[in-house]
Amino acid sequence: MKASEAMTQPFEPYPDKIEIFYGLSPLHWNQGYVTEAARAVLGHGFEIIGLDQVVAGVKPANTASVRVLEKIGLVRQGSIDQVPQGAEWYLGEWYFAIDRRRYEDLYGPGRECPPGN
Numbered sequence: 039m040k041a042s043e044a045m046t047q048p049f050e051p052y053p054d055k056i057e058i059f060y061g062l063s064p065l066h067w068n069q070g071y072v073t074e075a076a077r078a079v080l081g082h083g084f085e086i087i088g089l090d091q092v093v094a095g096v097k098p099a100n101t102a103s104v105r106v107l108e109k110i111g112l113v114r115q116g117s118i119d120q121v122p123q124g125a126e127w128y129l130g131e132w133y134f135a136i137d138r139r140r141y142e143d144l145y146g147p148g149r150e151c152p153p154g155n
Contacts, residue, residue, distance in 0.1 A: 055093045055135075056083065060106075067102070076110050084141045095131035104132065111137045111144045115154065 058079055062072050083089045090141045094112055112134035121128050 040057075044107050054085075055091065056089055056090050057133075058083070058094050058107075065089050077105055080110055080136070081145065082140065084138055084145075088137070092136055092141075094134045095128050096134065097130070098132055107134045110136075111140060115139070 058065050058076060060072050060079070061074050062075075080092060084093050092112070093115075094107050095118055097106060098104070113136065115133045115135050118128045118131045
C-alpha cells in the first residue's frame with residue numbers, strides 16, 4: 039500500500055454509484071490526514087466531476103473510518119446485505135451516503151467544513 043490514497047471509484051455492490059475510498063499507512067493514523075483528504079475528494083466529486091451522490095461502505099468494527107465518514111457529512115443508510123457475485127467483501131458493511139443537497143448545506147459558500155467539526 040502507498041503511504042496514503044484517497045479517490046472516488048465505482049462502488050462494487052451498486053455499480054451505478056460512486057464510492058469515496060481512502061487508505062493511510064498506520065504510521066500516520068490519528069493525525070487528521072484522512073479526514074482532510076476525504077473532504078478534498080468529496081469536494082472534487084461534487085464540484086469538479088458534478089456527482090449527485092457519493093457513497094461509502096465500511097466494516098462496522100472500523101470505528102475510525104466510521105467517524106471520518108460522519109465528520110465529512112455522510113450519513114449511514116443501513117447495511118449491505120446483498121451484492122453481485124465478486125463483491126462479497128462488502129457483505130455486512132455499513133452503507134453511508136451524501137447527496138448534493140446535503141453537501142451544499144454543509145459546505146456551502148463561506149464554509150470550510152461541516153458545522154461542529
